[in-house]
Amino acid sequence: MFKYKKLEDEYQKSRINTISIPVFQFGSACIFIVATSKLITLVLQNELGLMPILIGCQIYSLLSFLFLRFNIHKINIQLIILAYLLIGYELIITTDTSPQALSLYQSNFTMCGVIIILISEFKESLVIILSTFSFKIIYTILMETQKSYIIYCTTLILMFFMCFFSYKLNVLNRTSFLLSQYDYMWESVFPKIVDTPYLIFTFSEEKLEFIFKSQNKLPFQCNNSKQLKEFLREWHWNQLSIENVLFNLYNNQSLNEFHSRKIEIQKDNKTKQSIRYSMMKSLSSTFIIKFDDSIIKVDDCKVVLKGTIKKQEELRMQLVKRIYKNLQMSLISKQQNNLWLIRNNCLKQIMDFKIMKYQWKTKLFDTKKLLFLNDIFVYKLNRLQIINPKNQNITTIVVQLKRLIFEVLELTKNQSSVDVTISETVTISYEGREMKYDKDAALKLIWYNLVEKSEMQENLWVIQLHKEPCVNFTNQK
The missing domain is CATH 3.30.450 (Beta-Lactamase)
Known part of the structure; x- marks a missing residue:
C-alpha cells in the first residue's frame, strides 16, 4: 500500500476501472450463461438434484451486478466469491461429465482462477490461493483411496510459489503506476516552482x-x-x-x-x-x-502594446463619457450631487492607484484624521463618528484604512451615520449595502490586509478589523 492515501486511492480507482470490473463482469456473465444452460439441460433430463445450486449461482450473478453498481469498492471481495463459485461449479461438473471433456473443463476453470488471482490485490490473491489450494488438497485426500503424497507436496510448493509470484506482480503493478504518474508530475509541479x-x-x-x-x-x-x-x-x-x-x-x-x-x-x-x-x-x-x-519577440511585443494602448483608450473614453454625462445632468437639473460624485470617483481612483502601486508599511494612526471624509460626503448628509473612549491610536495601513472608510460611506444610506468604534478591536458599523470587494483589486487587497470579518447585526453591517494588518514581511520594511 502506498504511503499517501490520495495516491493509493488513485491507484485503486485505476486498477478497478481498467481490469477488475471488466474481468468480474465477464466472469459473472459466463457463470450465469453456463448455469442457465446447465439448468435447462437438467430440466430436460428430469434431473433436479443440482437445480438449487445452479439457481443460487444465477441469483448471485444477477445480484453481484446490482451490488457492484452501488458499492464499487467491494470488487475485491466479489472477486474472492467468484473464485469460490468457480471451484464449486468445477466440483459439480465432475459428477456428470465424460473423462474426455473433464480435463478440458478443469483447465478452463484453472485458467479462470489464475486470471482472478493475477488481477486481485496481494491480500485478496493470498486469501484465494491459500483457501482454494488447501481446499483442493483436503478434498483430494478425502476422496482419493490411494494417497499421492508427492503430488500433495508439489501442490504445496506451487501454492507458496504462487503467493510469492502474486506479491512480486503486485509490486510491479504499483511501480508501473508510479512511473505513469511520473509522466504527469511536471504538469502539476512545474507551475508551482x-x-x-x-x-x-x-x-x-x-x-x-x-x-x-x-x-x-x-x-x-x-x-x-x-x-x-x-x-x-x-x-x-x-x-x-x-x-x-x-x-x-x-x-x-x-x-x-x-x-x-x-x-x-x-x-x-x-x-x-x-x-x-x-x-x-x-x-x-x-x-x-x-x-x-x-x-x-518584437512582433508579439507590438501586438501586446497595441492591445494595451487600445484598452487604455477605451478606459479613458469611458471616463470622459461618465464625466460628460454627470456634468450634463448637473447643468440640466441644477444639482451639484453629480459633481460631488465625479470628484469622489477621481479621489477613489487616486487612492486605488497608490494602494496598488506602492508597498505600504504599518504605523500608529490617530483615527480623528479620518473625519475629513465628512466633507467629501456632505452631499449625502452622512456622518462619520469616531468612538474612542481611551483616545488611543491604532496600528494600520493609513491609505488602505481611508479607502475602506471611503467605500463604507459610499454604501451607507443617505442621512445615516458610520460609527468607528475603538476598544480592544476596531469595528465599523453602518446601515446600507453590503460591500462587494471581489471584483475590485484594491478593495480585495484591503479586505485581506485589514478586515477580520463582516456580518449583519440588527440591520447594520459590522466590519471588524484585525488588531494589526495582515501584511507580509516585505511590507514591514
Whole structure:
C-alpha cells in the first residue's frame, strides 16, 4: 500500500476501472450463461438434484451486478466469491461429465482462477490461493483411496510459489503506476516552482506528433497541439526546425533519461529567442521549453502594446463619457450631487492607484484624521463618528484604512451615520449595502490586509478589523 492515501486511492480507482470490473463482469456473465444452460439441460433430463445450486449461482450473478453498481469498492471481495463459485461449479461438473471433456473443463476453470488471482490485490490473491489450494488438497485426500503424497507436496510448493509470484506482480503493478504518474508530475509541479514562461508537451508514438500539455506566460499564442506544431515548425536552430531537433532527440537512444540544453533559436532569420529545452524519458517522453525573459519577440511585443494602448483608450473614453454625462445632468437639473460624485470617483481612483502601486508599511494612526471624509460626503448628509473612549491610536495601513472608510460611506444610506468604534478591536458599523470587494483589486487587497470579518447585526453591517494588518514581511520594511 502506498504511503499517501490520495495516491493509493488513485491507484485503486485505476486498477478497478481498467481490469477488475471488466474481468468480474465477464466472469459473472459466463457463470450465469453456463448455469442457465446447465439448468435447462437438467430440466430436460428430469434431473433436479443440482437445480438449487445452479439457481443460487444465477441469483448471485444477477445480484453481484446490482451490488457492484452501488458499492464499487467491494470488487475485491466479489472477486474472492467468484473464485469460490468457480471451484464449486468445477466440483459439480465432475459428477456428470465424460473423462474426455473433464480435463478440458478443469483447465478452463484453472485458467479462470489464475486470471482472478493475477488481477486481485496481494491480500485478496493470498486469501484465494491459500483457501482454494488447501481446499483442493483436503478434498483430494478425502476422496482419493490411494494417497499421492508427492503430488500433495508439489501442490504445496506451487501454492507458496504462487503467493510469492502474486506479491512480486503486485509490486510491479504499483511501480508501473508510479512511473505513469511520473509522466504527469511536471504538469502539476512545474507551475508551482517556476514563474518564467515555459511550454510542456509530450510525444505520441501512435500519432507521431507532439501533444500540447500546458504553458505559462508565453509571449505568443499556444494553447493547443495545432499552435504548438506551428511554433515548433516556424522556429529553427542550426538550419533545423525545433520539431526536427526534438524528434531527433527523442530517437537518440544514447541519451540519458534526462537531457537539457540551452540554445538560441531564430524565426525568419530576424527574431531571436533564448530557450532551454529539457527532455525526460519515461513511459512517455516529456519535453519542457523554458523561455529566457531577456529576449521577447518584437512582433508579439507590438501586438501586446497595441492591445494595451487600445484598452487604455477605451478606459479613458469611458471616463470622459461618465464625466460628460454627470456634468450634463448637473447643468440640466441644477444639482451639484453629480459633481460631488465625479470628484469622489477621481479621489477613489487616486487612492486605488497608490494602494496598488506602492508597498505600504504599518504605523500608529490617530483615527480623528479620518473625519475629513465628512466633507467629501456632505452631499449625502452622512456622518462619520469616531468612538474612542481611551483616545488611543491604532496600528494600520493609513491609505488602505481611508479607502475602506471611503467605500463604507459610499454604501451607507443617505442621512445615516458610520460609527468607528475603538476598544480592544476596531469595528465599523453602518446601515446600507453590503460591500462587494471581489471584483475590485484594491478593495480585495484591503479586505485581506485589514478586515477580520463582516456580518449583519440588527440591520447594520459590522466590519471588524484585525488588531494589526495582515501584511507580509516585505511590507514591514
